[in-house]
Amino acid sequence: MEQENTPFERAFRQVGPVSIGTQLYRHLREAIIRGELSPGQALSEAEISKKYSVSRQPVREAFIKLAEERLVTVLPQRGTFVVKISVADVLDARFVREVIEVAVVQEAAMHVLPEKIKALRDIIAAQARVPHGQNEQFLELDEAFHRELAYSVGRAHAWRVIEGIKAQMDRVRYLSLDDATPITHLIEQHSRIVDGIEAGDPVAAADAMRTHLREIISSLPGIAEQNPETFEQ
């Protein structure tokens, strides 16, 4: 965890309609995806509740949501653990994500509004302005791009599914932030996707998306070799 907090000063309190449990869930989720919590690491309810000066109850609820997302596994009376990354699972998840996003981009190429294309171009432009080394900011805009793409054709449910899969894939990306594909290359791929959409060419758009998604995890085998402790088996 990156931020400490002094005792007697609780890090989280219920603010507005956002419960402490939900805040904890979001916080822990980010920490796991970014690798700040190591795969295999034990996370007890008591430990987390003490760390953030809250009761076990909201911690427990956060764990339940994280378990639903396969980011932790809860073993009754034994412990809760950050799940290790599985190469097979990531490949399987990529397969599902690819077929969904390819279908989405094909729909977009056939009947998307010009204003939506502009919104996508704006996100790409923002990515180009991200300073070198600000990888987290880049990944946020990457998420915005894929979200906007799904929403542009009214596929909210598709995005919901993609979002869960993306979390698993992003865990790998954070492990390979440096030696991964250069950012400029990824921006270029985003542009080609929008080019295909704007040209009304579903085949070109689909090909661009496939290339993009496969390149994202191209470094997976090497990463798994370099970090045996964070991967399953």
Next chain:
Amino acid sequence: MEQENTPFERAFRQVGPVSIGTQLYRHLREAIIRGELSPGQALSEAEISKKYSVSRQPVREAFIKLAEERLVTVLPQRGTFVVKISVADVLDARFVREVIEVAVVQEAAMHVLPEKIKALRDIIAAQARVPHGQNEQFLELDEAFHRELAYSVGRAHAWRVIEGIKAQMDRVRYLSLDDATPITHLIEQHSRIVDGIEAGDPVAAADAMRTHLREIISSLPGIAEQNPETFEQ
């Protein structure tokens, strides 16, 4: 809810590694999908906990899981409600399910093992033996068919996504059990899907799957007209 329970005799208790909260989740999930709990109906923690003679804690955890699956919505300090079915959401969910299952069946047509084909044929044969009117049993075998299909090509993650989507679609199916497509017709469609796989013809298998999934919700507009209270807006 179908089953009553006498006071002082709790319906649920923690048995083995399955917690009360998990049992409640499964029970309520089935009840919602089958329409035994009406869309829009309020479900308070206290009410459910009293009904099953358990504390509010496991009920609350069941609600959280149901909310993650979009089967209930929790409004803080206001109540928890069974979500109404949305025609747009069902269509959106079907879109995602179609692209996934079409991709799965294409993979299967290209390299599936003969023993897996036999397993699929066995499920279809079992469906043919289901007595007329035993719709729940038929739907269980329908789920087994689609699960076995995904597992036959090692796409466990794909099935996990399909499972969630299927819940939304099954809510509609339970509403239209009688006037829906005849069961014999659906069995025939399953057979054609396996025919395409066995013939090693990805195009035929994909077409059969598309036809099948679109027919499943063909009755959606009519059902929405007949049950305005259970649908959104």
Next chain:
DNA sequence: AAAAGCAAACTGGTATGGTACAATAGTGTT
């Protein structure tokens, strides 16, 4: 020295009391 047994220190699961907020019914006012 090795193994068996036992006790203490964990773990997550459950029950219950209290809190803040929202909705509502009722009362008083205009």
Next chain:
DNA sequence: AACACTATTGTACCATACCAGTTTGCTTTT
């Protein structure tokens, strides 16, 4: 009669205590 205000009820949320398994480490036994 219509409206403002108040008290009551009901909700999900949080905190805390207790429970039942699991693990761990020490002690005892062989």
